[in-house]
Amino acid sequence: MDPNEARQLVIMGTGGTIAGRAAQAGDNVGYVAAQVGVGDLVAAVPALAGLSLEVEQVAQIDSKDMGLPVWQALARRLALHLERPEVSAVVVTHGTDTLEETAFVLQRLLQPNKPVVLTCAMRPASALVPDGPQNLSDAVSVARQMREGGVFVVCAGQVHGALEVAKVHTYRLDAFDSGEAGPIACVEEGCVRRFRAETPVSGRATRDEAALSRFLAARELPRVELVTSHADAGGDLVRALVAQGHEGATRPLRGIVVAGTGNGSVHEALTAAVNEARSRGVRVVLSSRCPQGRVVPHPGLVFDHSAGLSPVKARLALALELLER
Missing domain, CATH: 3.40.50.40 (Rossmann fold)
Structure with missing residues (x-):
């Protein structure tokens, strides 16, 4: 195993559809988001068994309600984990509705020098065929194999950058797109196949600690x-x-x-x-x-x-x- 792949991964949960439950397994739209803990989401993916993982629940919300307090909590915990030498990457589970906004905020603020991989689901955890487990497995594959830092979004086997990614469909499993730039990569049976380099989100090469401090201290x-x-x-x-x-x-x-x-x-x-x-x-x-x-x-x-x-x-x-x- 590559030395980078053997190092610690952190998986942080914020809720969303990936953690949702419906009263009936066939219901993919009438569910309640943010009902399943991130630890249970990880435990439901056999491919993650045996990996060196830390699991942390940062929030438990429907991402339509995403806002400053959760962004601050995420940025604060991500900054801490990214500074740890034993941590090679961080995966964040998130709802789809505001995923592109969170990805952009985290990239702009943190300029991470390690992979930060956001993933999601279009069907709740209680669905007959949920898409969350595969997305989470793919996100971990990207976190282990990506060799540069930055914020990435993984959904339906595609890897998107924080600058271009957008939710473009209300219901389909492949709900995200990167427009004219196209996805950065795809995930095929646990292997990442690269298409292009990530587009820089800003001119900053490193984190602006003063800007991050102002953001973390802001009341609004x-x-x-x-x-x-x-x-x-x-x-x-x-x-x-x-x-x-x-x-x-x-x-x-x-x-x-x-x-x-x-x-x-x-x-x-x-x-x-x-x-x-x-x-x-x-x-x-x-x-x-x-x-x-x-x-x-x-x-x-x-x-x-x-x-x-x-x-x-x-x-x-x-x-x-x-x-x-």
Whole structure:
């Protein structure tokens, strides 16, 4: 066995569908998420028997409810485990709904020099044919075989990077995609077959300890709202957000991410309202609601663009940037 494969792995649980249960085994949608402990999930995978594993339950939630407290707990525990010389990698079980957001946050904050592998399931643990055990087994294979650091997502035999990964289907087992970039690798009978290198999530090569400390100490993230441009769009929502989130409010509005149409085009009525917000000190970042491609910069671009990030990841990137100010 390769020396790296013989070292300690940590598996951390946060809940999600992979830990869900339904009243009847045939029910793949009417389940309750986050009912099974991560220790029981590991015990249900024969391929993991005999490996040097530590198991830790960090949270037990439906990932639709993911937010700052769980991200802080995850980041704090991950930072600790990644510093341990005997730990070669960490696997995190997570719900699918906000998996792409957690992956992005952890990569941006931690810049891990060891593999951090997030995995999930589209069917609950009580399903007739659950997909969680295979995904967990594949995630451990990736954790043992990946030779560089970073945050990866493993689902349905594919390995995605934190920058590109997105949930693209509501029900299918292969619910995740990496758009034009494609997956980084696949897992075939426990072996990882590489397709391409991971795309860097930021220019930082190492962790910014000051930024991580600010994140861990924060009581809340700076308020950044996401609005979408569409046919017959108006500006009332943006004006209401600015009015409700004025300086001195409990959570003043600090930023807006606009999911524009096409190459970042924005309805003129919405543009007017967003410009009013910007004149009052609100940061504005433009992304596209298109699932592929990016906003291509050009001289007529009115707002700062998201550098290819999806709207939900652009919102997080702006919140983290504002937290550093």
